[in-house]
Amino acid sequence: LLRQEDSYKAVVSTQSTGAFDKEAPRTSNSITNRLELAKVLHILKLIKANKHREKPYPSMAEMIVADLIAKASMRNPEICIEERQHSAEMNSDGLVIKGTFSLTKSDPHNDKKKPVILLEPRGLHQQCVKDQFPRDRPTSNSFSKARMMRNSHLKNIGKSNSTPLKEASPLQVVGNNQKARESPLAARPPSRQKNPYSEFESLQEGKVAAGSTPLLADNSVNSITKSTDGLEFLDIEEDIDDELQSLDLASIKSRSKHPVRSKAKLEDLSMADAISLREMVFGNATGVSFNPEWEQQSFTFNDTYLLEFGLVQHKGGPCGILAAVQSLIIKNLMENYRGNLSPSNAERQQVLRKVLASMLWQAANYVGGKKVVCVCSDSGRSKFQSSLLYRNDGITEKVQYSRCLTLAETESCVQEFLPQFQSPMGKGCILFLYSIILSRGVNTIKADFDEPGSALMANHGYCSQELVNLCVMGYAAQNVFNNTIDLDGKILKGIREPRDIGLLTLYEHYKAFEVGSYLKQASAGIWVICSESHYSVLFGKKSGASAHEITDLYYYDSLGNQESLYKLTVYPDSGIVSNDDDPPLELCIRTFWRNAKVDWNGSEPLL
Numbered sequence: 001l002l003r004q005e006d007s008y009k010a011v012v013s014t015q016s017t018g019a020f021d022k023e024a025p026r027t028s029n030s031i032t033n034r035l036e037l038a039k040v041l042h043i044l045k046l047i048k049a050n051k052h053r054e055k056p057y058p059s060m061a062e063m064i065v066a067d068l069i070a071k072a073s074m075r076n077p078e079i080c081i082e083e084r085q086h087s088a089e090m091n092s093d094g095l096v097i098k099g100t101f102s103l104t105k106s107d108p109h110n111d112k113k114k115p116v117i118l119l120e121p122r123g124l125h126q127q128c129v130k131d132q133f134p135r136d137r138p139t140s141n142s143f144s145k146a147r148m149m150r151n152s153h154l155k156n157i158g159k160s161n162s163t164p165l166k167e168a169s170p171l172q173v174v175g176n177n178q179k180a181r182e183s184p185l186a187a188r189p190p191s192r193q194k195n196p197y198s199e200f201e202s203l204q205e206g207k208v209a210a211g212s213t214p215l216l217a218d219n220s221v222n223s224i225t226k227s228t229d230g231l232e233f234l235d236i237e238e239d240i241d242d243e244l245q246s247l248d249l250a251s252i253k254s255r256s257k258h259p260v261r262s263k264a265k266l267e268d269l270s271m272a273d274a275i276s277l278r279e280m281v282f283g284n285a286t287g288v289s290f291n292p293e294w295e296q297q298s299f300t301f302n303d304t305y306l307l308e309f310g311l312v313q314h315k316g317g318p319c320g321i322l323a324a325v326q327s328l329i330i331k332n333l334m335e336n337y338r339g340n341l342s343p344s345n346a347e348r349q350q351v352l353r354k355v356l357a358s359m360l361w362q363a364a365n366y367v368g369g370k371k372v373v374c375v376c377s378d379s380g381r382s383k384f385q386s387s388l389l390y391r392n393d394g395i396t397e398k399v400q401y402s403r404c405l406t407l408a409e410t411e412s413c414v415q416e417f418l419p420q421f422q423s424p425m426g427k428g429c430i431l432f433l434y435s436i437i438l439s440r441g442v443n444t445i446k447a448d449f450d451e452p453g454s455a456l457m458a459n460h461g462y463c464s465q466e467l468v469n470l471c472v473m474g475y476a477a478q479n480v481f482n483n484t485i486d487l488d489g490k491i492l493k494g495i496r497e498p499r500d501i502g503l504l505t506l507y508e509h510y511k512a513f514e515v516g517s518y519l520k521q522a523s524a525g526i527w528v529i530c531s532e533s534h535y536s537v538l539f540g541k542k543s544g545a546s547a548h549e550i551t552d553l554y555y556y557d558s559l560g561n562q563e564s565l566y567k568l569t570v571y572p573d574s575g576i577v578s579n580d581d582d583p584p585l586e587l588c589i590r591t592f593w594r595n596a597k598v599d600w601n602g603s604e605p606l607l
Contacts, residue, residue, distance in 0.1 A: 001037075001061045025296075026424055029380040034060070043067075266377075269399040271384045276442045277396060277434055283455040289393035290430055291461045293317035298428025299325060299356075299421050301348055302558075306565060308348065309333055309341040313558035316534065318429040320463025322558050323528045323535035324471035325432075327501045328355045330539050330556075331524050339541055341565070353418060356432060357411040362474035365441040373404040374438035375413040376431045377420050395427060399434055436470060448476040450492050462533050472501050472528065480505070482516035495519055502545075504538065505530035509578065509587040520592045521545060531584040534559065538589070547593055548572050555585065555606075566606070569599040583607050 031037045037060065038044050046063050050056045057063045269277075278285035293315040299322075302310040311326050313319055330341075332351045337343060343351065357373075364371040379400040386392045404410040414421070421428040437445065437456070446452065449466065456467040456476065470476040473495065479485075480503055481494040495518040502522025507530065508515055519527075525540040536557040545551070555566040570589060574597035578590050583605045586598045 001059075001064075027378075027426055029378060030423065032419070266379075266400045266402055268379070268383045269376075269396065269401065271387070271390055271397075273438075274384070274396045274399070275390050277437060278390070278393075279455075280437055280442050280445060281433070281455060281457050283453070283457075285390045286388075287391075289391075290395060291317060293461055294430055295395070295427055296425040297322075297430075298423050298426045299352060299432075300424055300428075301345075301352075304563060306342055307556070307562060308343055310556050310562075311558045314425070316559065317461040318463065319535040319559060320468040321429050321433060321471055323537055324468055324501075325352075325355055325359070326537045326556065326558060327472070327526045327528055327539070328359065330537065331500065331526055334524070334541070334543075349418065352422075353411055353415050356421065357407065357414045359471060359474075360414070360435055360439045361407045361410050363436050363440040363470060365439065365444045370405055372439070373410045373413075374401045374435055375404060375410065375417060376401045376435040376438065377417045378427060378431065395430060396434075399431070401435070401438060433467075440470065440474070440476070445470070445476045448478075448493070450478045450490075454478065458533075460533075463535065465530070468503075468528060468530075468535065469495075472503075473499060480513065480515045480519055482518050498523065500524035500526070502527040503530065504528075504588040504591055506532060506584055506588055508591045515591065521547075529555075529585065529588050531588055536560070538585075545592070551593070553589070557606075560606075566603055567601045569601060571597040571599070 031040065038047055041060070041064070043060065043064060046067055047060075050063050057066060275285040278289070282288055294317050297314055297318045300312050302308060302312050304310075309329060311322050311329070313322050329348075329351055332355055333340060333343060337347065337351075360373045360375065361371065364373045366372075376399050378395075379398050382392065382394075382397045384390075384397055402413050404413050417431070420426065420431060433456075445456075448470075454464075454466065456464055456470070458464040465480065466476040466478050469478075469480075475496075477493055477495060479492055479494040483494055483496065485492045485494065495516055498518045498521065500523045503515055503519040504527045505515060507513060522545060523543060525543050525545050527538045529536045529538050534557075536555065536559075538553055538555050540551055540553050549572065551570045551572075553568045553570060555568060556562065568585075568589070570593050572593040573595055576590070576595050576597050578587055580587075583598075585606055589598055590596050
């Protein structure tokens, strides 16, 4: 509510935004769609009425506060506001009260009448009278009459050219000698009212215009205008979208079209599954869990000119997943968008949806002869508590998932949950990690390993090579050589077939191991780079790669805060001998383009 109010008042600044992010950071459960927020708060009627004011309140918070102030006059006759200092001013944004007021209980044994102030938002003055609220409970007839007059007022809001709230006096004064018809809402018995702090559903009230016909307003939000026994029902939610079109909040378009609440059947993660997931990622379910670098990383795009294709990494840790996704985003843009690396926001959202869905579909295991993909989301509530075998981490126990049986279903489901996958500083990478593990199957991933008891997370929260292979190739091979190797009777499993996305690693320069040709000779001309425990992407704009041809390559690091794309020209077989002082990226390049000279084309080499 506060962010939405600030967005209307244009007071969002670096300071205020930083304070919000520090005290109440956005999460995957944050609501960025105003219509969704209005439904959660039950204020659709309030918004409808506000649209017909002469000077509508610009924010939801002001509508709610104004409504509560108006209803304070009728909710509890025993509560009054005692004036101590009384001074009020108005500004263009709403009511500003200067002075101090206190909520006090009226003393039924005290004959002295306490001053009562009922504030009408946007009124020009506030008055004080010596009469208390009537203590006598209105009769059912007076209540019915008041309700009919109130509904007449509702109809007036919807159809009359008059402005009832403006015509109402700045202060609704209720005394012992006043009749219900002078202030119909004051005649409503408190016991018939809903709790204003649990459901903001009523409209801001004013005097009923003369000559209006009593009408009954339907309580249903999605009611249809109709007539029953001469009483019309008001369509409450009509034209809500017209007002929302002017709202500029993140992801409002995607969230309104694809709400996070999936139409597909959602299944809660069981404790047994949660234990399996944590053991697969960390090796156990009672010790370490995700660090802040993982908890605050999603699939958000770069808005720097000519880098719009790139994902942004905030801190080290999830780079392996991001580099795998990034490589496939580039491949998709090369194949389907003619190599355009400055896609529109709509285009890159579409590409991200297809990439994430294709990665999950590629990894999916067969269940009963059919592939089954599990797409995870954050339910926002814990399903179970810590036990001897499992310690809550605030994430895993809130996971729910949808099962998809086709690639099209997977794309649709990913689209529905895309706001969570892309939530700024959210848990998108964790949700995708859990999605690909559940899709592949814990037991199947264990069968991919050479060493039993292996985990997908390396030390210090870094991605293991097994995790990168799972994302790029769909299976968690622990090695990067071709096929298999028989080592004294133990079969070590490598890469099964030539790949379109390859891998070049600094470990090969240090003779730790050798990457096989299936990954070096990447058919798409795109490589994931592993350099000093960090993953990034190197690519050419031509498919196929030759180790003996001059090649232009482009380098993107999601963690590098790049201002432009690095272009490198590789001249193979130039007699250059690598040494450990060379830039790490050059050392990785020379594992494929032997003895190559690397020209940075005027850019400062990355050391």
